[in-house]
Amino acid sequence: MGTNVRDWFVNTLADGRKGSADLVAYFFLRAYRLLARQGGLGLVATNTVAQGDTRQVGLDQLVSKDFTINRAIQSRSWPAASANLEYAAVWGSRAKINLAVPRIVAETEGDIEVERISTLLEPGGRVDGNPTRLAENAGISFQGCIVLGMGFVLEPEEAAAWIEADARNAEVLFPYLNGEDLNSRVDGSPSRWVIDFYDRTEEKASDYLLPYERVLRTVKADRQKVNRKALRDRWWQYAEKRPGLRKALIGLEEMLVVTRHSKSVMPVRVQTNRVPSEALVVFATDSYADQAVLSSSLHQTWAITYGSTLETRIRYTPSDVFDTYPRPHPTTALTQAGHMLDTGRREIMLRRALGLTKLYNLVNDPAITDSADPDVAHLREIHVELDQAVMAAYGWDDVPLDHGFYTYRQMQRWTVSPAARVEILDRLLEENHRRAASQGVVGPTGNNEGSEDEENHE
Numbered sequence: 001m002g003t004n005v006r007d008w009f010v011n012t013l014a015d016g017r018k019g020s021a022d023l024v025a026y027f028f029l030r031a032y033r034l035l036a037r038q039g040g041l042g043l044v045a046t047n048t049v050a051q052g053d054t055r056q057v058g059l060d061q062l063v064s065k066d067f068t069i070n071r072a073i074q075s076r077s078w079p080a081a082s083a084n085l086e087y088a089a090v091w092g093s094r095a096k097i098n099l100a101v102p103r104i105v106a107e108t109e110g111d112i113e114v115e116r117i118s119t120l121l122e123p124g125g126r127v128d129g130n131p132t133r134l135a136e137n138a139g140i141s142f143q144g145c146i147v148l149g150m151g152f153v154l155e156p157e158e159a160a161a162w163i164e165a166d167a168r169n170a171e172v173l174f175p176y177l178n179g180e181d182l183n184s185r186v187d188g189s190p191s192r193w194v195i196d197f198y199d200r201t202e203e204k205a206s207d208y209l210l211p212y213e214r215v216l217r218t219v220k221a222d223r224q225k226v227n228r229k230a231l232r233d234r235w236w237q238y239a240e241k242r243p244g245l246r247k248a249l250i251g252l253e254e255m256l257v258v259t260r261h262s263k264s265v266m267p268v269r270v271q272t273n274r275v276p277s278e279a280l281v282v283f284a285t286d287s288y289a290d291q292a293v294l295s296s297s298l299h300q301t302w303a304i305t306y307g308s309t310l311e312t313r314i315r316y317t318p319s320d321v322f323d324t325y326p327r328p329h330p331t332t333a334l335t336q337a338g339h340m341l342d343t344g345r346r347e348i349m350l351r352r353a354l355g356l357t358k359l360y361n362l363v364n365d366p367a368i369t370d371s372a373d374p375d376v377a378h379l380r381e382i383h384v385e386l387d388q389a390v391m392a393a394y395g396w397d398d399v400p401l402d403h404g405f406y407t408y409r410q411m412q413r414w415t416v417s418p419a420a421r422v423e424i425l426d427r428l429l430e431e432n433h434r435r436a437a438s439q440g441v442v443g444p445t446g447n448n449e450g451s452e453d454e455e456n457h458e
Contacts, residue, residue, distance in 0.1 A: 013033070014057050017057050021054045021056075022048045024045045025049065027043070028059065032062050040093035042090070045087065050088060052307070066094050071090075071091035071103065072088070072105050073090075073121070074088055075088055103117045105117055105121070105123055131306060131432040132324060134325075134326060136327075139244065142245040143240075143281060143282075144275075145275055146239040147278075148226075148240075149219035151217070152215060154193050155192060158193075166209070172195055172196055172198075172211050173211065174273065175273070177276050182257060182268055183264075183355055184356075184357060188268050188270060197212075212236070219235055253272060255283065259316075260316050262316070263413075287338075288336075288337075292334045293327050295383075295386060297403075297421075297424075298424055299325060301408070301416070302324075302425070325428070328393035330393075380403075384401070387403070402419070
């Protein structure tokens, strides 16, 4: 409906708060303005109402005023086979509600009574507020390259033939890693190759005859149809080349990558001599200590809480998840735990021909007992030891983790107990606020999604 309506949403309904919020946030803000002083509302919503910018623009602002959430469904499958989607529901009031009156949160196991419901639409902890991006995490996490043109992609046999025909073609041909390869292939290796002229001029690109001819024939025409002039003019280059990522990887032979949409949220160590697709988030580090931290239940819970979802899969958004995550200082125990996970898991996957997703489906399946599958039992124990090493690195050994099969955000997995989860999230948020304050940052920073200059944000 145009810029005028968007400006009205932001400046009138949201009091000037900007962000990539879904429309549902503005429906809540408008409904709140229509309430009498003792009025209440109950609305069915998309489940993004409790996620990311949509939560910050909508529910966060309402609760900061005089709105109390007294009942919530965070995410539930729509009760009709014709629609594959998740919905949320929020009940609340402007009237002051006695603290003795229980609040109700709908969980998978049934309704539970809580003292407070957070804007995440789950039982509230003792710490309020949202996490802030930390300077220490800047320039480490990146979305992969946006190629924009399937003509860039080719089969391994064709890439090999081109290199055999002209050895110089190896300078612009690379293995192309996507999310499906990472999650489904036994060794997480790329199944295809890709032409990558990076920032070469068209004249330089044309020196590579076979790759250039392919892109000229299969990409140029489609690129002329896109809206951005820069993409039409430099049709032989990627839509997003990620120069910051490439610079950050200089000197590294390995990197950590995670699929942007997944259930496991488990980073994998891969070689840097490949082009990561936009379906991946890349961490420019080869540290086994970082691998331990990013593979822990702590980081996984943080990602589930502060990321967003696609159906029941987690959408890993670097700006909301990694940039805000207060990593502990590396320790010898963390390095050992990361190395143990990497080598132990790799051995199981190769020996049993299991991809990452299939392996963690087994790990997170309560029907598979430790005695029935020693490999699964071993990997579960590795994750217990890894979580303990991460907790020790923070100095939080006093929190009982009580690993088991628990459901959080409609996802059942082998992880820490609900009580440990709430305490961990509180402590991580406190640590985030402490570090942000020491950097002189007040409140959450804005989202720069899609910005070429801020490419380490999704």
